[in-house]
Amino acid sequence: MTSALSFxxxxxxxxxxxxxxxxxFTAAAGFHVLAWMILLLGADDLPGFVGGPGLILAxxxxxxxxxxxxxxxxxxxxxxxxxxxxxxxxxxxARLSFWLFAPGSLILAYGMVDGTLAMLNVGAIGVGxxxxxxxxxxxxxxxxxxxxxxxxxxxxxxxAALIGFAGLGFxxxxxxxxxxxxxxxxxxxxxMLLAAFGFMGLLAFGFSHVxxxxxxxxRALPEKLGWLELALAVSAIVMSVVGMLLENVYAVASAxxxxxxxxxxxxxxxxxxxxxxxRKRHGLSFVLIxxxxxxxxxxxxxxxxxxxxxxxxxxxxxxxxxxxxGWLLTFLTGVLQRIMPFLASLHAVNKSGAPPLLSExxxxxxxxxxxxxxxxxxxxxxIGIIVEAVALIRLGALSGLVGAIAFxxxxxxxxxxxxxxxxx
Amino acid sequence: xxFQRRTAQLLHEDHQATVAIFETLEDMIVSxxxxxxxxxxxxxxxxxxxxxxxxxxxxxxxxxxxxNELFTRLEDLGDTGIGEHLREEHQAILPISQxxxxxxxxxxxDGFSEVSWLEFRSQTGELIERMFAHIQKEEMAxxxxxxxxxxxxxxxxxxxxxxxxx
Numbered sequence: 001m002t003s004a005l006s007f008x009x010x011x012x013x014x015x016x017x018x019x020x021x022x023x024x025f026t027a028a029a030g031f032h033v034l035a036w037m038i039l040l041l042g043a044d045d046l047p048g049f050v051g052g053p054g055l056i057l058a059x060x061x062x063x064x065x066x067x068x069x070x071x072x073x074x075x076x077x078x079x080x081x082x083x084x085x086x087x088x089x090x091x092x093x094a095r096l097s098f099w100l101f102a103p104g105s106l107i108l109a110y111g112m113v114d115g116t117l118a119m120l121n122v123g124a125i126g127v128g129x130x131x132x133x134x135x136x137x138x139x140x141x142x143x144x145x146x147x148x149x150x151x152x153x154x155x156x157x158x159x160a161a162l163i164g165f166a167g168l169g170f171x172x173x174x175x176x177x178x179x180x181x182x183x184x185x186x187x188x189x190x191x192m193l194l195a196a197f198g199f200m201g202l203l204a205f206g207f208s209h210v211x212x213x214x215x216x217x218x219r220a221l222p223e224k225l226g227w228l229e230l231a232l233a234v235s236a237i238v239m240s241v242v243g244m245l246l247e248n249v250y251a252v253a254s255a256x257x258x259x260x261x262x263x264x265x266x267x268x269x270x271x272x273x274x275x276x277x278x279r280k281r282h283g284l285s286f287v288l289i290x291x292x293x294x295x296x297x298x299x300x301x302x303x304x305x306x307x308x309x310x311x312x313x314x315x316x317x318x319x320x321x322x323x324x325x326g327w328l329l330t331f332l333t334g335v336l337q338r339i340m341p342f343l344a345s346l347h348a349v350n351k352s353g354a355p356p357l358l359s360e361x362x363x364x365x366x367x368x369x370x371x372x373x374x375x376x377x378x379x380x381x382x383i384g385i386i387v388e389a390v391a392l393i394r395l396g397a398l399s400g401l402v403g404a405i406a407f408x409x410x411x412x413x414x415x416x417x418x419x420x421x422x423x424x
Numbered sequence: 425x426x427f428q429r430r431t432a433q434l435l436h437e438d439h440q441a442t443v444a445i446f447e448t449l450e451d452m453i454v455s456x457x458x459x460x461x462x463x464x465x466x467x468x469x470x471x472x473x474x475x476x477x478x479x480x481x482x483x484x485x486x487x488x489x490x491x492n493e494l495f496t497r498l499e500d501l502g503d504t505g506i507g508e509h510l511r512e513e514h515q516a517i518l519p520i521s522q523x524x525x526x527x528x529x530x531x532x533x534d535g536f537s538e539v540s541w542l543e544f545r546s547q548t549g550e551l552i553e554r555m556f557a558h559i560q561k562e563e564m565a566x567x568x569x570x571x572x573x574x575x576x577x578x579x580x581x582x583x584x585x586x587x588x589x590x
Contacts, residue, residue, distance in 0.1 A: 214563070215560075278440050278559075279443060279447065346509075355512055355516055357553050358557055
């Protein structure tokens with residue numbers, strides 16, 4: 001069997017050792033379980049939540065840092081070198097980044113339960129240094145990327161947003177102790193917008209230009225539309241930040257409209273990929289991915305309604321839930337269930353010593369259970385937030401928890417197949 | 425995908441044709457469910473005949489071209505990994521594809537029995553899965569590399585060799 005390191009770039013080692021991306025993906029699967037568990041415990045506080053220490057803030061950061069950013073880091077470390085055809089300069093910093101970021105996220109989330117400063121500070125240092133290493137490695141890779149300017153441009157803007165949301169995050173933690181921020185709420189919202197739309201959203205859009213055509217075997221997407229999507233998305237993010245910081249509703253409403261236009265162009269591009277796909281069947285992962293695109297639009301329509309002062313019950317909480325759990329979490333679980341078996345197939349061998357089948361590396365049952373439970377969780381929690389029914393939110397969180405456990409079982413299966421002794 | 429080099433584009437078009445044929449086989453398996461397909465039906469006969477032709481005429485020559493003309497060039501450039509990996513996949517795919525072609529030929533002559541259908545379904549399922557994963561890797565890694573490494577003259581020569589053998 002060919003060495004795992006040799007495929008996708010041979011001597012240049014563009015395929016990282018399996019432990020690098022899989023440590024991120026496995027941790028994300030664990031944080032996913034933890035996030036729903038903490039939401040279940042703190043369900044009482046979810047309707048009307050707009051920030052502040054407590055179980056919801058902890059659950060929110062277990063989801064955003066622990067699942068979303070963790071997955072983005074693992075995927076970026078592995079996929080950027082493949083997409084840009086430039087190897088990662090060293091692999092040990094990617095491992096170090098994980099060992100700072102993963103415990104840091106856990107400690108930070110723990111500190112957020114009751115605002116314990118020591119925990120918040122230690123956690124923030126771990127998260128911050130882990131992210132700093134990620135920024136340096138990714139920037140170095142993007143700097144050398146010549147073949148994929150559109151993906152690289154998404155990456156640069158995502159890194160800029162990361163620096164912005166991390167800086168504001170530090171400011172918010174300092175504010176817990178000193179109260180130096182005169183208007184905390186606009187900073188909280190800007191932090192969330194930069195993290196969710198700026199960093200995660202742009203990375204998701206950028207990687208989609210490579211991953212979606214690869215998954216469905218379609219032709220290259222029209223590049224001009226890709227640049228239009230990026231220009232609109234970046235304009236929307238900048239406009240939303242300006243609107244939030246100046247507390248200007250017109251700027252926020254304009255940002256939502258431009259964001260809707262950016263998302264419409266993005267979805268048009270993705271539909272082009274699906275329409276020109278060599279394959280007709282795209283599987284369960286694309287049910288989730290398509291659903292996530294619908295949730296992206298729904299989150300932006302909710303943002304627009306809120307900025308126009310349309311009375312949406314617990315609208316801000318609902319917007320955050322649609323954005324984070326509906327769009328980003330659904331999208332990433334859809335993508336991860338394709339990436340993990342594919343990457344594992346490059347590293348593993350089956351009993352006969354032949355390259356393994358993807359079906360040997362995946363687990364259909366847990367993935368189906370996850371999809372059903374995740375969809376139920378989104379519906380139940382959304383209704384629960386709107387009608388302020390804690391029982392519905394609990395039921396939704398329980399459903400999300402069962403789905404997350406099923407997804408963790410799928411992840412564990414992939415990792416166990418990887419660890420199986422190789423045939424000689 | 426659209427490739428700058430004609431060789432990459434020809435291999436890509438072959439992939440498209442192979443995916444279409446194997447998807448027809450997949451449709452046949454999915455729609456049959458637990459029942460045994462009737463090989464006197466025109467659509468079943470066409471699916472089996474196309475699969476046999478693709479395996480006999482396309483798959484082997486496509487693989488041979490890649491192994492003899494492309495992987496060797498990559499190896500000369502010091503990139504041995506991708507050729508080794510894809511060769512191993514070829515070695516896994518070829519015996520199964522020949523077995524599927526044999527079972528399809530027998531079915532065209534004698535029809536499917538319950539036993540032969542189960543065997544055909546199992547072998548074809550594995551072949552489809554291996555073939556799609558293999559094509560995905562080639563589309564993602566091998567063909568973009570050809571765009572990078574082939575100069576126009578070599579590209580012209582290779583693409584002519586490829587078309588003359590098809």
